[in-house]
Amino acid sequence: MKIAVDGMGGDYAPEEAVKGAVIAAKEYGVEIALVGPPETMQQELAKHDLKNAQIEVVSASQYLVEGEPPAYALRQKRDASIIVATKLVREGKADAVVSAGPTGGVVAAALYLLGTIEEISRPVVGGPFLGFAPDTIMMDLGTNVDCQPYQLLDFAIVGTVYARKMMGISNPTVALLSIGAEEGKGNELVKESYPLFQKSGLNFIGNVEGYDIPSCRANVIICDGFVGNVVVKFCESLGKTIANWLEEKLSGKLPEDAVREMTEELVRATNAADVQGGGPLWAVNGVCCVSHGRSRAAEIAKTIGQAKLAVEQDLVGTLKAELAAARDRLKESGS
Amino acid sequence: MKIAVDGMGGDYAPEEAVKGAVIAAKEYGVEIALVGPPETMQQELAKHDLKNAQIEVVSASQYLVEGEPPAYALRQKRDASIIVATKLVREGKADAVVSAGPTGGVVAAALYLLGTIEEISRPVVGGPFLGFAPDTIMMDLGTNVDCQPYQLLDFAIVGTVYARKMMGISNPTVALLSIGAEEGKGNELVKESYPLFQKSGLNFIGNVEGYDIPSCRANVIICDGFVGNVVVKFCESLGKTIANWLEEKLSGKLPEDAVREMTEELVRATNAADVQGGGPLWAVNGVCCVSHGRSRAAEIAKTIGQAKLAVEQDLVGTLKAELAAARDRLKESGS
Numbered sequence: 001m002k003i004a005v006d007g008m009g010g011d012y013a014p015e016e017a018v019k020g021a022v023i024a025a026k027e028y029g030v031e032i033a034l035v036g037p038p039e040t041m042q043q044e045l046a047k048h049d050l051k052n053a054q055i056e057v058v059s060a061s062q063y064l065v066e067g068e069p070p071a072y073a074l075r076q077k078r079d080a081s082i083i084v085a086t087k088l089v090r091e092g093k094a095d096a097v098v099s100a101g102p103t104g105g106v107v108a109a110a111l112y113l114l115g116t117i118e119e120i121s122r123p124v125v126g127g128p129f130l131g132f133a134p135d136t137i138m139m140d141l142g143t144n145v146d147c148q149p150y151q152l153l154d155f156a157i158v159g160t161v162y163a164r165k166m167m168g169i170s171n172p173t174v175a176l177l178s179i180g181a182e183e184g185k186g187n188e189l190v191k192e193s194y195p196l197f198q199k200s201g202l203n204f205i206g207n208v209e210g211y212d213i214p215s216c217r218a219n220v221i222i223c224d225g226f227v228g229n230v231v232v233k234f235c236e237s238l239g240k241t242i243a244n245w246l247e248e249k250l251s252g253k254l255p256e257d258a259v260r261e262m263t264e265e266l267v268r269a270t271n272a273a274d275v276q277g278g279g280p281l282w283a284v285n286g287v288c289c290v291s292h293g294r295s296r297a298a299e300i301a302k303t304i305g306q307a308k309l310a311v312e313q314d315l316v317g318t319l320k321a322e323l324a325a326a327r328d329r330l331k332e333s334g335s
Numbered sequence: 336m337k338i339a340v341d342g343m344g345g346d347y348a349p350e351e352a353v354k355g356a357v358i359a360a361k362e363y364g365v366e367i368a369l370v371g372p373p374e375t376m377q378q379e380l381a382k383h384d385l386k387n388a389q390i391e392v393v394s395a396s397q398y399l400v401e402g403e404p405p406a407y408a409l410r411q412k413r414d415a416s417i418i419v420a421t422k423l424v425r426e427g428k429a430d431a432v433v434s435a436g437p438t439g440g441v442v443a444a445a446l447y448l449l450g451t452i453e454e455i456s457r458p459v460v461g462g463p464f465l466g467f468a469p470d471t472i473m474m475d476l477g478t479n480v481d482c483q484p485y486q487l488l489d490f491a492i493v494g495t496v497y498a499r500k501m502m503g504i505s506n507p508t509v510a511l512l513s514i515g516a517e518e519g520k521g522n523e524l525v526k527e528s529y530p531l532f533q534k535s536g537l538n539f540i541g542n543v544e545g546y547d548i549p550s551c552r553a554n555v556i557i558c559d560g561f562v563g564n565v566v567v568k569f570c571e572s573l574g575k576t577i578a579n580w581l582e583e584k585l586s587g588k589l590p591e592d593a594v595r596e597m598t599e600e601l602v603r604a605t606n607a608a609d610v611q612g613g614g615p616l617w618a619v620n621g622v623c624c625v626s627h628g629r630s631r632a633a634e635i636a637k638t639i640g641q642a643k644l645a646v647e648q649d650l651v652g653t654l655k656a657e658l659a660a661a662r663d664r665l666k667e668s669g670s
Binding site: 145146177179186187188209210211212214215224226229230234236237239241242245253262269270 | 465467477480481512513514521522523525544545546547548549550558559560561562564565566567568569570571572573574576577580581584588589593597601604605
């Protein structure tokens with residue numbers, strides 16, 4: 001298996017990106033196509049012991065930087081590392097691409113070069129986001145804001161495949177995020193989605209409320225990207241606010257180190273990027289794993305591990321099959 | 336000023352409701368019409384020193400209980416304490432009504448007997464809900480789930496009156512809750528509401544994100560009741576989850592009392608009912624203040640204080656005038 005790694009992606013690239021690739025090559029036994037300016041890549045590789053690490057450098061003279069409008073950057077920088085790396089997947093020269101570069105650019109490159117599967121027109125973003133609920137994923141978290149019921153169902157299918165294939169949960173429970181547990185409670189979107197979910201063949205357990213998110217009531221919680229985005233950002237901010245409060249409260253009562261350890265644990269547990277690390281960009285027609293910008297080598301290596309798992313589990317093929325099966329079930333039931 | 340108090344409303348009624356009425360009569364110097372079964376009311380009153388407390392008992396033979404469908408309960412129990420109390424306001428025999436009874440029943444009684452003002456067809460629910468952001472209120476929190484832009488504007492006007500009249504903030508900042516700070520970011524509802532807010536004459540500062548809720552970026556944060564309800568319930572639950580984590584972390588490291596004090600403070604700061612206590616039911620054509628079901632005497636007394644303030648500040652009249660003024664401004668601007 002060969003994984004294309006964006007050697008220039010991330011706040012700490014190229015150092016941490018290359019180091020992460022080396023770690024992953026050894027730990028997961030995958031071949032790495034390290035994409036970036038050859039001289040820079042070789043310089044970084046020279047810092048490491050490369051025994052048992054199968055790494056080839058693939059040349060790309062440019063790279064994206066945070067803040068550039070993705071569409072513009074991709075037009076102007078046709079030899080950008082993320083483009084070259086994603087092309088390797090399109091051309092069958094790599095099985096997956098991994099990048100910690102600017103999310104907008106990674107998404108744009110994936111859409112432009114790999115496209116999305118079937119009738120899903122935009123990528124779906126989601127995953128575990130709360131350390132207190134490690135077995136709960138939420139979808140969508142911001143890519144799709146005004147949704148139709150069939151889109152929520154797509155998210156639910158994506159989420160089910162995610163939980164089963166990437167998290168090892170054999171029969172993931174699925175719920176709609178709403179404002180009351182009973183059927184009929186919610187906004188129009190939720191009320192129209194409910195019967196669709198019932199007929200989908202998914203392990204649908206009904207509605208959950210905001211109250212149920214931290215308590216693992218469901219493995220897959222479905223909402224539109226507006227609600228998901230607000231909740232996740234609120235969660236991050238509230239976690240930091242409480243961590244600050246805690247620091248003040250405990251100051252002078254516990255050793256500084258112990259306080260710092262606690263507040264850091266709390267911030268990690270409430271910050272999606274830290275909880276999820278890197279993960280697949282869903283609904284893309286190929287395996288593309290995105291790591292957050294502030295990733296260090298360990299997180300980049302882990303994301304490469306996620307990409308390996310995604311390829312082994314045939315994530316894209318499984319998702320296509322599950323989407324088709326759900327559509328057949330709905331057709332049979334006359335929806 | 337006379338305030339009608341539902342003597343049978345709340346989980347700890349009649350004891351705490353009556354005690355709260357006695358405290359408020361003395362503390363705020365308001366006359367109280369205490370509504371309930373006369374014998375029960377007199378029994379409870381007899382437990383207190385009534386010097387300087389102007390309290391008359393108004394007879395109501397029935398009362399609502401938690402879990403009854405409100406419409407059914409109001410049809411079946413025409414002599415329920417909340418109905419009799421609300422009628423006193425309708426008939427001009429009291430200036431405001433206060434109840435800690437089942438919210439659905441209190442709302443239904445208010446709608447049925449007092450109606451809503453102008454073109455607002457349903458009550459608006461909101462207020463401060465996060466102890467870390469005492470000067471931030473959020474609206475709507477669950478009554479209005481599928482909203483039109485003009486409804487969000489109504490919430491913003493209500494919120495502005497709330498912040499100015501009840502919280503003493505002279506020129507409250509107003510923001511739309513969205514998924515990006517820039518104009519044009521958000522779902523259709525937010526995008527359509529944005530220009531309306533700009534022309535409204537409110538102190539509109541643009542969009543805020545979930546991230547900004549705990550940091551007092553705006554005094555009045557506007558969202559539809561679906562989003563608001565999810566956020567507030569998630570906040571309550573996350574607060575409790577972190578409090579449990581904290582208890583475990585600190586166990587054996589700090590005295591039990593100190594730990595309990597901290598976790599209780601955290602739960603209070605993240606639980607809307609505790610932060611807000613009781614407050615006005617907005618858009619009702621009369622002052623109706625709802626206290627949460629688990630209120631004790633102190634909270635009920637405080638809610639009576641809120642009702643007094645609402646009457647003094649002519650909340651209903653001010654809101655009507657502000658709504659009319661905003662509509663005029665929009666008409667002038669051609670919206």
